[in-house]
Amino acid sequence: MQKRTLADSVVVLDFETTGLSPQYGDRAIEIGAVLVEEGRIVDRFQKLMNPGFRISSFIEAYTGITNEMLKGEACCEEVMAQFSEFIAGHNIVAHNASFDKRFLDFELKRANRSYEGVCCCSLLVSRRIYQDSPNHKLQTLVSHAGVPTIGSFHRALADAEMTAHLWLAMIDRIRKQYGIPTVFFDQLSELSRVDKLYAHRYLTSLAD
Protein backbone atom coordinates (compact mmCIF):
# COMPACT_ATOMS: atom_id res chain seq x y z
CA MET A 1 0.00 0.00 0.00
CA GLN A 2 1.29 3.43 -0.98
CA LYS A 3 2.31 5.72 1.88
CA ARG A 4 -0.01 8.74 2.19
CA THR A 5 1.94 11.91 1.44
CA LEU A 6 1.33 15.64 1.74
CA ALA A 7 0.29 17.45 -1.44
CA ASP A 8 3.05 20.01 -0.89
CA SER A 9 5.82 17.36 -0.81
CA VAL A 10 6.32 16.13 -4.39
CA VAL A 11 8.65 16.16 -7.38
CA VAL A 12 7.44 18.49 -10.14
CA LEU A 13 8.90 17.67 -13.55
CA ASP A 14 8.87 18.86 -17.14
CA PHE A 15 10.28 17.36 -20.35
CA GLU A 16 11.37 19.13 -23.51
CA THR A 17 11.17 16.69 -26.40
CA THR A 18 11.65 16.41 -30.15
CA GLY A 19 7.87 16.11 -30.68
CA LEU A 20 4.63 14.83 -29.25
CA SER A 21 4.84 11.06 -29.42
CA PRO A 22 7.54 8.62 -28.32
CA GLN A 23 5.61 5.93 -30.23
CA TYR A 24 6.52 7.74 -33.45
CA GLY A 25 10.20 8.17 -32.69
CA ASP A 26 10.22 11.30 -30.58
CA ARG A 27 12.73 11.50 -27.73
CA ALA A 28 13.39 13.65 -24.68
CA ILE A 29 16.05 16.37 -25.04
CA GLU A 30 15.82 17.99 -21.59
CA ILE A 31 14.48 17.08 -18.17
CA GLY A 32 13.89 19.64 -15.44
CA ALA A 33 12.51 18.85 -12.00
CA VAL A 34 12.26 20.30 -8.52
CA LEU A 35 11.83 18.51 -5.22
CA VAL A 36 9.23 20.28 -3.09
CA GLU A 37 9.11 19.48 0.62
CA GLU A 38 6.62 21.08 3.00
CA GLY A 39 5.87 23.79 0.48
CA ARG A 40 9.47 24.76 -0.35
CA ILE A 41 11.76 23.87 -3.26
CA VAL A 42 14.67 22.09 -1.63
CA ASP A 43 16.41 20.45 -4.63
CA ARG A 44 16.65 20.77 -8.42
CA PHE A 45 17.52 18.48 -11.35
CA GLN A 46 18.23 19.71 -14.88
CA LYS A 47 19.97 17.91 -17.75
CA LEU A 48 20.08 18.24 -21.50
CA MET A 49 20.26 14.89 -23.30
CA ASN A 50 21.32 13.92 -26.78
CA PRO A 51 18.53 12.04 -28.61
CA GLY A 52 20.93 10.61 -31.20
CA PHE A 53 19.59 12.58 -34.15
CA ARG A 54 19.21 16.21 -35.21
CA ILE A 55 16.21 18.05 -33.77
CA SER A 56 13.91 20.06 -36.04
CA SER A 57 14.15 23.82 -36.53
CA PHE A 58 10.66 24.06 -35.05
CA ILE A 59 11.83 22.51 -31.76
CA GLU A 60 14.97 24.69 -31.78
CA ALA A 61 12.79 27.79 -32.06
CA TYR A 62 10.12 26.50 -29.64
CA THR A 63 12.49 25.53 -26.82
CA GLY A 64 15.62 27.56 -27.50
CA ILE A 65 17.55 24.28 -27.33
CA THR A 66 19.75 23.95 -30.42
CA ASN A 67 21.54 21.04 -32.08
CA GLU A 68 24.79 22.80 -31.14
CA MET A 69 23.79 22.75 -27.45
CA LEU A 70 23.07 18.99 -27.58
CA LYS A 71 26.47 18.09 -29.07
CA GLY A 72 28.52 16.28 -26.45
CA GLU A 73 25.61 15.89 -24.02
CA ALA A 74 24.97 12.50 -22.43
CA CYS A 75 22.47 10.16 -24.08
CA CYS A 76 18.90 9.85 -22.78
CA GLU A 77 19.53 6.48 -21.09
CA GLU A 78 22.42 7.88 -19.01
CA VAL A 79 20.47 10.97 -17.91
CA MET A 80 17.30 9.02 -17.14
CA ALA A 81 19.25 6.57 -14.97
CA GLN A 82 20.35 9.56 -12.87
CA PHE A 83 16.84 11.00 -12.87
CA SER A 84 15.32 7.74 -11.63
CA GLU A 85 17.37 8.23 -8.45
CA PHE A 86 16.02 11.79 -8.09
CA ILE A 87 12.33 10.77 -8.24
CA ALA A 88 12.63 7.54 -6.27
CA GLY A 89 10.16 7.46 -3.39
CA HIS A 90 8.25 10.58 -4.46
CA ASN A 91 4.93 11.21 -6.12
CA ILE A 92 5.18 13.46 -9.15
CA VAL A 93 3.30 16.40 -10.64
CA ALA A 94 3.42 17.75 -14.20
CA HIS A 95 1.41 20.19 -16.30
CA ASN A 96 -0.63 18.07 -18.72
CA ALA A 97 0.87 15.04 -17.01
CA SER A 98 -0.34 12.53 -19.60
CA PHE A 99 2.25 13.98 -21.98
CA ASP A 100 5.19 13.94 -19.54
CA LYS A 101 4.22 10.52 -18.15
CA ARG A 102 4.36 8.98 -21.64
CA PHE A 103 7.93 10.23 -22.11
CA LEU A 104 8.91 9.36 -18.52
CA ASP A 105 7.72 5.75 -18.91
CA PHE A 106 9.24 5.43 -22.39
CA GLU A 107 12.66 6.84 -21.48
CA LEU A 108 12.87 4.98 -18.14
CA LYS A 109 12.07 1.72 -19.92
CA ARG A 110 14.86 2.33 -22.42
CA ALA A 111 17.20 3.00 -19.48
CA ASN A 112 16.06 -0.25 -17.82
CA ARG A 113 14.66 1.72 -14.89
CA SER A 114 11.17 1.93 -13.41
CA TYR A 115 9.09 4.31 -11.34
CA GLU A 116 6.58 3.24 -8.69
CA GLY A 117 5.04 6.57 -7.63
CA VAL A 118 1.77 8.21 -8.60
CA CYS A 119 1.49 11.07 -11.10
CA CYS A 120 -0.95 13.98 -10.77
CA CYS A 121 -1.78 16.61 -13.38
CA SER A 122 -1.63 20.30 -12.45
CA LEU A 123 -3.62 21.18 -15.59
CA LEU A 124 -6.58 19.02 -14.53
CA VAL A 125 -6.47 20.41 -10.98
CA SER A 126 -6.28 23.98 -12.33
CA ARG A 127 -9.46 23.40 -14.36
CA ARG A 128 -11.25 22.86 -11.01
CA ILE A 129 -9.46 25.52 -8.95
CA TYR A 130 -9.18 28.32 -11.53
CA GLN A 131 -12.42 27.88 -13.46
CA ASP A 132 -12.35 31.62 -14.25
CA SER A 133 -8.96 31.51 -16.01
CA PRO A 134 -9.17 32.40 -19.75
CA ASN A 135 -7.38 29.13 -20.54
CA HIS A 136 -5.22 26.59 -18.72
CA LYS A 137 -1.89 26.92 -20.47
CA LEU A 138 0.97 27.08 -17.97
CA GLN A 139 1.93 30.59 -19.07
CA THR A 140 -1.61 31.91 -18.59
CA LEU A 141 -2.05 30.22 -15.21
CA VAL A 142 1.24 31.62 -13.91
CA SER A 143 -0.08 35.11 -14.63
CA HIS A 144 -3.62 34.33 -13.44
CA ALA A 145 -2.46 32.89 -10.11
CA GLY A 146 0.08 35.62 -9.49
CA VAL A 147 2.97 33.17 -9.56
CA PRO A 148 6.40 34.71 -10.29
CA THR A 149 7.83 34.11 -13.77
CA ILE A 150 11.12 32.23 -13.54
CA GLY A 151 13.51 31.97 -16.51
CA SER A 152 12.16 31.18 -19.97
CA PHE A 153 8.95 29.34 -20.75
CA HIS A 154 9.54 26.08 -22.67
CA ARG A 155 12.78 25.31 -20.83
CA ALA A 156 12.39 22.29 -18.57
CA LEU A 157 13.67 23.59 -15.22
CA ALA A 158 11.90 26.96 -15.53
CA ASP A 159 8.61 25.29 -16.45
CA ALA A 160 9.02 22.78 -13.60
CA GLU A 161 9.69 25.58 -11.09
CA MET A 162 6.70 27.62 -12.27
CA THR A 163 4.48 24.52 -12.22
CA ALA A 164 5.65 23.87 -8.65
CA HIS A 165 4.72 27.41 -7.59
CA LEU A 166 1.36 27.07 -9.36
CA TRP A 167 0.78 23.76 -7.55
CA LEU A 168 1.56 25.38 -4.18
CA ALA A 169 -0.69 28.36 -5.02
CA MET A 170 -3.57 25.96 -5.71
CA ILE A 171 -2.99 24.16 -2.40
CA ASP A 172 -2.89 27.51 -0.60
CA ARG A 173 -6.15 28.54 -2.26
CA ILE A 174 -7.82 25.29 -1.16
CA ARG A 175 -6.57 25.74 2.39
CA LYS A 176 -7.81 29.33 2.67
CA GLN A 177 -11.07 28.96 0.73
CA TYR A 178 -12.18 25.72 2.36
CA GLY A 179 -10.43 25.94 5.71
CA ILE A 180 -8.51 22.71 5.20
CA PRO A 181 -5.24 22.88 7.17
CA THR A 182 -3.62 19.80 5.60
CA VAL A 183 -4.10 18.77 1.97
CA PHE A 184 -2.94 15.30 0.89
CA PHE A 185 -1.64 14.24 -2.52
CA ASP A 186 -4.33 11.61 -2.99
CA GLN A 187 -7.01 14.25 -2.38
CA LEU A 188 -5.72 16.44 -5.23
CA SER A 189 -5.31 13.34 -7.37
CA GLU A 190 -9.00 12.56 -6.72
CA LEU A 191 -9.96 16.21 -7.36
CA SER A 192 -8.39 15.99 -10.83
CA ARG A 193 -10.81 13.14 -11.60
CA VAL A 194 -13.95 14.73 -10.15
CA ASP A 195 -16.29 16.38 -12.68
CA LYS A 196 -15.46 20.07 -12.48
CA LEU A 197 -19.12 20.88 -11.71
CA TYR A 198 -18.69 18.90 -8.48
CA ALA A 199 -15.23 20.23 -7.53
CA HIS A 200 -16.66 22.69 -5.00
CA ARG A 201 -18.79 19.95 -3.41
CA TYR A 202 -15.78 17.60 -3.21
CA LEU A 203 -13.55 20.25 -1.61
CA THR A 204 -16.28 21.21 0.85
CA SER A 205 -16.55 17.55 1.87
CA LEU A 206 -12.84 17.55 2.75
CA ALA A 207 -13.40 20.35 5.25
CA ASP A 208 -16.06 18.36 7.13
Add this chain to the structure above:
DNA sequence: TGCCAGGCCCTCTTTAGGGCCTT
Protein backbone atom coordinates in the same frame (compact mmCIF):
# COMPACT_ATOMS: atom_id res chain seq x y z
C1' DT B 1 10.40 15.54 -47.00
C1' DG B 2 6.58 15.45 -44.38
C1' DC B 3 3.83 12.97 -41.71
C1' DC B 4 2.44 11.25 -36.83
C1' DA B 5 -0.58 11.30 -30.25
C1' DG B 6 -3.70 10.93 -26.63
C1' DG B 7 -6.41 11.97 -22.42
C1' DC B 8 -9.68 15.22 -20.82
C1' DC B 9 -13.81 17.83 -21.45
C1' DC B 10 -17.66 20.31 -23.58
C1' DT B 11 -21.93 20.06 -26.22
C1' DC B 12 -25.42 21.44 -31.32
C1' DT B 13 -23.68 14.49 -26.60
C1' DT B 14 -23.80 9.61 -24.89
C1' DT B 15 -24.40 4.80 -31.45
C1' DA B 16 -19.87 11.69 -31.84
C1' DG B 17 -17.07 15.31 -32.95
C1' DG B 18 -13.87 18.62 -31.98
C1' DG B 19 -11.14 21.94 -28.92
C1' DC B 20 -7.63 22.11 -25.32
C1' DC B 21 -2.98 21.11 -23.69
C1' DT B 22 1.74 19.16 -23.83
C1' DT B 23 6.67 19.28 -27.59
